[in-house]
Amino acid sequence: MWRRGVSLSSMLSSSKSRLLNQMQVACGFNACQVFSTHVLNPIVAEDGVSGARRKPFVTFVLGSGPGSGKGTQCTRIVNTFGFTHLSVGDLLRKEIYSDSENGSMILDTIKEGKIVPSEVTVKLIKKAIEASENNRILVDGFPRSEENRIAYERVGGVEPDIVLFFDCPKEEMVKRVLNRNQGRIDDNIDTVKERLSVFEELNLPVIKYYSEKGILHKIDGTGTEDEIYERVLPIFAALR
Numbered sequence: 001m002w003r004r005g006v007s008l009s010s011m012l013s014s015s016k017s018r019l020l021n022q023m024q025v026a027c028g029f030n031a032c033q034v035f036s037t038h039v040l041n042p043i044v045a046e047d048g049v050s051g052a053r054r055k056p057f058v059t060f061v062l063g064s065g066p067g068s069g070k071g072t073q074c075t076r077i078v079n080t081f082g083f084t085h086l087s088v089g090d091l092l093r094k095e096i097y098s099d100s101e102n103g104s105m106i107l108d109t110i111k112e113g114k115i116v117p118s119e120v121t122v123k124l125i126k127k128a129i130e131a132s133e134n135n136r137i138l139v140d141g142f143p144r145s146e147e148n149r150i151a152y153e154r155v156g157g158v159e160p161d162i163v164l165f166f167d168c169p170k171e172e173m174v175k176r177v178l179n180r181n182q183g184r185i186d187d188n189i190d191t192v193k194e195r196l197s198v199f200e201e202l203n204l205p206v207i208k209y210y211s212e213k214g215i216l217h218k219i220d221g222t223g224t225e226d227e228i229y230e231r232v233l234p235i236f237a238a239l240r
């Protein structure tokens with residue numbers, strides 16, 4: 001992660017090799033690749049003095065259902081572009097295991113393949129974005145309904161700059177989920193069927209909304225992980 005206090009302009013005036021070293025140490029990812037082709041929206045305060053936070057560059061990551069490859073591709077985007085990955089499913093699962101007041105309700109909802117009430121989810125996302133020092137955020141698995149989307153807008157959540165949509169056929173998603181092997185209570189055929197029907201009913205209007213807004217990037221989610229990532233790369237490279 002790039003820390004505040006290291007201003008991009010001072011970095012740019014350094015020699016290239018020193019800059020690459022600084023970035024390598026600070027970011028822990030392939031600085032050469034980032035420097036040469038993918039510098040976008042620097043994660044430092046513009047003036048380098050006040051440390052005031054700029055609006056983060058927020059990407060919502062959606063898919064045609066469970067197993068469409070959202071989490072897998074997010075990991076790659078993090079590694080190349082230095083985003084922070086907020087998986088909303090993970091935030092909710094953490095609530096279950098941290099014995100929070102909503103834990104058992106969240107557990108039941110996820111087991112049934114339904115959507116957790118927006119007020120719970122939205123609070124978790126907002127808190128996580130505010131707690132992050134990174135100005136590039138991936139919000140994976142949100143909004144899953146118009147209700148989710150509108151609730152987030154109402155609390156003044158940071159609007160997405162772009163939305164990725166991984167489109168994958170049902171049979172492939174079901175196959176992937178049943179092989180996921182992460183011990184998730186919702187990775188069974190009955191819950192997956194319910195999640196797919198919830199997707200059709202609730203998620204499609206959200207996709208349509210972002211498409212009409214002109215910020216949706218629909219990505220073919222079939223093929224190998226590498227092949228899919230090849231389709232993702234140009235979206236971020238184009239944002240410099």
Ligand SMILES: Nc1ncnc2c1ncn2[C@@H]1O[C@H](COP(=O)(O)OP(=O)(O)O)[C@@H](O)[C@H]1O
Nearest residue numbers: 063066067068069070071072176180223224225
């Ligand atoms: N292109 C792919 N081909 C085959 N398996 C994949 C591919 N992408 C992801 N997977 C696997 O499918 C499962 C679901 O992927 P994941 O990224 O968790 O999807 P999502 O977050 O959309 O539910 C995981 O076990 C992952 O390793």
Ligand SMILES: Nc1ccn([C@H]2C[C@H](O)[C@@H](COP(=O)(O)OP(=O)(O)O)O2)c(=O)n1
Nearest residue numbers: 066067088089090110114115116141142144
């Ligand atoms: N916005 C969200 C995101 C996830 N959830 C719940 C319901 C989802 O089935 C589970 C798991 O979500 P997660 O994004 O981890 O699932 P997949 O990666 O698509 O398999 O969490 C929710 O209620 N609202």
Ligand SMILES: [Mg+2]
Nearest residue numbers: 070071087089
């Ligand atoms: Mg996921």
